[in-house]
Amino acid sequence: MVFGWLIRFVVVMLLLRLAWKFVSGLAQGATRQPVSGPVRGASLVQDPVCGTYVDQGCAVTARRKGAVHFFCSDDCRKAFLEDDVSSA
Ligand SMILES: [Zn+2]
Numbered sequence: 418m419v420f421g422w423l424i425r426f427v428v429v430m431l432l433l434r435l436a437w438k439f440v441s442g443l444a445q446g447a448t449r450q451p452v453s454g455p456v457r458g459a460s461l462v463q464d465p466v467c468g469t470y471v472d473q474g475c476a477v478t479a480r481r482k483g484a485v486h487f488f489c490s491d492d493c494r495k496a497f498l499e500d501d502v503s504s505a
Pocket of ligand 1: 464
């Protein structure tokens with residue numbers, strides 16, 4: 418009879434272990450959220466004129482002194498280039 422209790426105890430412990438794994442897995446999956454914000458990927462660049470983060474793929478670009486600059490709009494690009502001319 419002692420072995421009967423022992424086996425029951427082991428089975429219950431195994432079931433609890435499985436249940437805990439299942440529950441903790443669910444909790445981990447629920448709390449895992451996609452990373453958001455300005456630093457989402459390497460393709461995001463900051464507009465030096467207005468500070469907006471823009472995707473390199475759809476940003477307006479300007480080449481100056483060998484470096485490529487990215488802007489959210491043509492207006493920012495123009496302002497950046499005009500500022501460079503006035504300061505030079
Ligand atoms: Zn801008």
